[in-house]
Amino acid sequence: MTTSPNWECLQDNHLQPIASTQELTLTEGQDYSLLTDLYQLTMAASYVGEGVETKQASFELFARKLPEGFGYLIAMGLAQALEYLEKFCFSAAGLEALKATGIFAHAPDKFWALLASARFTGDVWAVPEGTAVFANEPLLRVEAPLWQAQLVETYLLNTLNYQTLVATKAARLRDVAGAEATLLEFGTRRAFSPQGSLWAARAALAAGFDATSNVLAALKLGQKPSGTMAHALVMALTALEGTEEQAFSAFHRYFPTGALLIDTFDTVAAAEKLAQRVNAGEIELAGVRIDSGDIEQLSKIVRNLLPNVPIIASGDIDETEIARLKANGACIDGYGIGTKLVTGAPVNGVYKLVEIDGIPVMKASTSKVTYPGRKQIWRTYIDGVVQHDKLGLITEAKPRSQVPLLQLVVKQGQRLQLPESLADLRSRTTASVASLPPECRDINAPVSCKVNISPELQKLTQQVSEKNR
Template sequence: MTPNSSLHLTPTDYSLLTDLYQLTMASCYVGEGLAMKPASFELFARSLPSDFGYLIAMGLEQVLEYLTEFRFSTKQIEALQATGIFDQAPAAFWDLLAAGGFTGDLWAVPEGTAVFPQEPLLRIDAPLWQAQLVETYLLNTMNYQTLIATRAARLRQAAGAEAMILEFGTRRAFSPQGAVWAARAALAAGLDATSNVLAALQLGEKPAGTMAHALVMAIGAIAGSEDEALAAFHRYFPGAPLLIDTYDAIAAAQRLAAGDRTITGIRLDSGDLVSLSQQVHALLPEAAIFASGDLDEWEIERLRAAGACLQGYGVGTRLVTGNPVNGVYKLVDIDGIPTMKQSSSKATYPGRKQIYRQPGRDRLTLATSAAQPGEIPLLTLMMRQGKRCYPVESLAEIRDRTQTNVAQLPDPVRALRHPAPYPVEISPDLAQLQQSCRRA
């Protein structure tokens, strides 16, 4: 392959967007005659980020797209061969890459579903080489979007159902691709709009935003006053909030209040947001006041408790960054033989599993176990033999599911600080299988 300094990612690159050891292991499986053995891997989180009582599963749509596109081109195979790393790999390995796409099954919880430690967000049932190679991409998209969706759900909880919450994280997201995924996950989990124009338009949404201090400084410097800058922006975008804290927020609000323009929105980005919002509200009672500036769910909770007069929030850095969701992807069955990891503090549960939910608790059990009265299964067949069998869901459908799932959690589990653990019962048959799989 010709070196590409832009590092632009397209669906045709998906197969190579993996860690080297996935490919070296796959070639080893071919050499040992294991590549086509049926295998099952599950993706789950061992624990939750600090002060999280739940996770909101997100990223499944991108997983489905990835598995549908998964294949190796002649140029990609030649590029791998040119590295010299695979000089001792069996010739059949290259034949497998050239002929193969994803032919397995995907089971997953629908996006917007609340999940807890040890519960699979998804399971891959496929030939071993395929199930192994897809690990890196699945973890990348599921871990990141699940983090963003969970933070968005918590932001909605902190801000209340009526508040307007905008996603402002593009400039702080870890990559352009991550910025688009973050916008999608945030909207799907309950935020109202994103400032990311590309993400919004691709998702069929309307982008939303305000203005920056640069406009006030630029026009103000040329025209001679901050008022001229605000008037100019209001002239072209009369419904957009005005950013008034470039210099003196209260002085700007006083001048706006004395003017003859109808001001519908104000944005505050710094200072004592409680005091400033109260003073601005007294001056401009008809204007919706938005806050921004390193906000998160805990700060929004504090602002509301302190009596801030705020109707909306712009959230960026602390939404798209922070403690990661440390999801893992582990082999649970190979050729009908249950497997488990036994490392200290990292032990896993063997065998293909199902999550059964009823109000107030979950039951993690083997996939072959039947539901008990009042239980519903969460893991759903999304792909069968490499073909998608689950419909594309709208953001509104996923948003509604997120809202319903969070609302059904006990209040102590939804607490933003020191949440109580949600009860997840390990079924006797799963516990017994784990015990029988332990090696001395």
């Protein structure tokens, strides 16, 4: 889809300054390698100046802790991260614009030569998208020349953090709603940016949603967009043509498989009039949507009036509200989820250096200590249920009957696997969530699965810590 770069680093590209009246949007053909934080570039220039830019470095991307109220995360965003790495380069126009800032006046000439010929040549290890992970477990590790591994940090964090958040929310929503409920992604207008809305749609579909209302995202992903109608149509046609019934008739005439939004004026009155027409054989309804009011009570009344018509609920609904509605016997067949899916407590994933030139390193800052060395996650199952994970060094022997989660997905800059389908990602997410113990899936007071630190990793951490002191 168009959220990931698709360009050639042509010499005749022109990067024009953005005027205050222009819209700052990302399009195909732009230099995405400049979509980074300034300090990535200043550090890279410093590495070149010190002659260490080609030292082999390993960075791992992980969350120190889970967002509040979460018992797990669903890894997502790898496909866009890998596409970015495949296309990694700097255009001549982009480099000229960077030079023009004056910030790099003292940077060595070799820095510019390095960027001009930039390509990603490293290895990437990653947890497959749709896999449940826990705090301190790497979603991804980049092993590459230091300057390359440094420069890609910002983009990798951007796509993995946000898509992992949305995928985790989507997985929780599906888990609570059940397999039979229809879940529609309605978050485009609430996502943090146009690009974010496309990523959110993809993450939601990959983690179990049935469809998205985002037309561009759906078409780019080979899906059919899905939606209903807005109150504006009902209000406009009622004012112009006389009644709410005429507004419903008009919409149904052109979109007979579309759901009717029945809460613009009086939900019960609208349902009663529609029931009369349905019972008289004048109309067949594909569904109705309720977006406001006491959805629990209204759904029961509407179900009595329209017993064979699917009911969709929307309006700032999340997994907690779905659980409440189900517990109280609400008659709802599907949910349109927007704001609470695409916003919320962020996944604060970080990207930290763990090894440089074969030397394990760690951060020792208060409350931000990291584990040194390149690592693997080993998962233990009993009867298909996750018991615990072990975080250990990649040099350790494979534990008996444990499954490694990190897989080699890029070797010397070349992808080793074809992109996966949404159906495959959805299936993996469903199976991964189903494998978690009930206390981990609880949405009120979740208890995350235990992650054991191997004795070898504990020993290395102590050694590096003492060396740092």
